Amino acid sequence: LGARLLLHTSSDQRGRRRSDARTVWPRSTGARGAAMAKEWRYQWRSPMRRTQAIIGVALSMGFAVLQTLPLDDPPATVIYAGMMGLLFSANNAFNVVGFDSHSLWLEFTAAGGLRRHQLEARLLSYGAGTMLGLVLAGLAVGVATGQWGELPIYLALTPTGVLCLLGVGAVVSAAWPLTAIDGDNPFKKPTGANGCGYALAVLGAMASLAVLLAPIALPLVLFDGWWRIGVAAGGWIWGWFVWRTGVSRGVARLDRHGPDLLAELSPRLGT
Template sequence: MVAVIVGLKLSLLRNGLRRSTWRLVAMIIGLVYGAAIVAGAWAGLIALRFAPSWLAADLTTVGFSLLTVGWLLMSLLAFGADETVDPSRFALLPVSAQRLQPGLFLAGLIGVPGLATALIGLGSVVTWARSPGLIIVAVISVPFGVASCFLIARVATTAFAQALSSRRFRDFAAVVMALFGAGVALSINAITRASSDFSPAALRAMLQHTAAALGWTPFGWSWSAPAELATGSWPAAMIKLLLSAALIILLWYGWQRFLVRSLTSPLEVGGTTRRAAHGSFIDRLYPATRAGAVAARSLRYWRRDPRYLAAISGICVAPLIIIVTQLINPHSGSATVAMFAPTLLSLLIGSVVTSDISYDGTALWTHVSTGIRGADDRAGRAMAVGTVIGPIALIMTVVVAVLGHKEALLPQVLALVIGLGMIAIGVGCWAGTVWQVPVPPPGSNPFQRGNSGGLAALASTGATVGLTAACALPTIAVVIGSFWIGWLAYVGIAVGVVSGIVALRLGIGLGGARLDRHWPEVLARVGANS
């Protein structure tokens, strides 16, 4: 069964690369970046081979612990979990979760993140090639550490995905993600404050304390075992190896439980298909046009589909981290930086609009069969995204201005938030018709990614952000000038609104015309990516 699943993963990966040029480009870019990261990590780990034991111990513990944390954060907020071989596809086959699990584990490690992590982990063996005992412990810690990276990320994303199938949980999920972002911001701020004194002794103490703290967390148990042995604490090394083994066993059975549930009770049965009442608030919110109907349907998806909630969380966390980090420390933080943080949210809206059509999956055929104009589709999706994210950006801006006592900067920030937001939506309306990125299919884990490894989505985000920034250069220039000529801030608002309207009209018009010409091709790509 292991060979079958791994072979299936390789076949799907190969076929996906043959079918999509974008996936091939994304894979090549990922391999180049992964190779560069691995080469840099190996250079550092080889250099640590000749460093004092205490320095190598602290740096490897901190570095590899942060690598494990990065797996968790990137799975939840950016790339998602690689489920090219989706467990739910085996639901109708006579195969148990216990038989599937080893194959799914190895298949999940086939990709740039898994291979890079394994290679970097092997580099730690070079660092600790100082005695036979250290080599043995290091060799044991590498598979423990790699397994911990994968299992922590997989269990977290699967648990959160299944929790999102509950409407009660979704009502509070945005608050949970905000608190999570605040917690990360507090941690970053604490480290920043601790490193404000750049004396060697202070840096040494900070590194030692950070390594000691991370080494006794689940993220550092396996990676810090060789470090404990190298510094003469062999009982601690044995204890950490035992703890890491227990963690892997616990995560393995936890993941197995989620696999059993996914094989017997798919996420789409979570009771999220309640019929909307006729004449509801959403129906009255938009005009009685085809674009209004698309907007109403899209807004209901934003309310009910966990994948949209994951998308909102992903673009809201970064501004929240910046805001909290800057405001909680009045001495080293900058309220001005916090004030401009909501512009990042507006800048990222375009990536959400770009991927919106991909979330429809094969259900997009209803648009094609009804003969809806492409411009109506683009306009409706733009209205829905603006209805959801627009108020979030504006409320965030006003709250930061009040908390940071930066009301004087409101005109400049509003010019950027409004201008960038409207331009980003316009860019997304066009970009979403040019390329369709792989997204999780409806009812599946909203944090999974396809066989492109998430790099296609990253490339799409980079392209839309870059194009949005380029189109917003007039607004940005006027806002910069307003710091010397105050009244230009209000001109910036006007320039932002006008630029946004032009971008929206062009994005909807050009994107709609492209859809009218390429509906069958778009439907085929969306169906293949979902």
């Protein structure tokens, strides 16, 4: 079962039901809907992306539960350990441009580069798995500790965390893409993921994510009261702002340096 879920692919097309974009993604009548339909289908059909999603969800749940084991009487706020699941999705969200980079020439041929709706679709397809991991991590901590009081506020916080992650990921993906070829070993280290420069970029992105989340997350953890649900819900506006700003900067970077990135990620095509 594990091999089938993670790595199994089939080239046999017999009996496979044909479907158009509307079947995969409702109301996919425009470019944005078509991009979402393509990425949503790719998310499951790609062995590498499927593996990344499953492992990200599993690690998010397991790591959150591990934080509760040393505590004899865990506080109600221990459920916020589930937000650490963002760390296990950062590796994917920070490289949505470099993934399957050898097919980038299709985007350049069709539209002159990676357009905004295509970048958003790639980010959102990764964000869906991140959201699932955070929700399941919170539920797992609740089951392990019996602390359910903070669950509604925690769940209200998760969209803000995902939006901030994707906003930062849009900038990092456009500025420091890594070549990751679909079909390779899912556990293979992407080409270029070494050196002090890339390490500093990732650390800076992680620090930025923490700073962006702190104004919303800290009041929820440090204070009591149901008024915090309003703070968590208001965080959606902040998360949306971070998301929009990050995507805009990522698109601007791709517009300026798209051909250079294509040459870097796919040298034979770039020449």
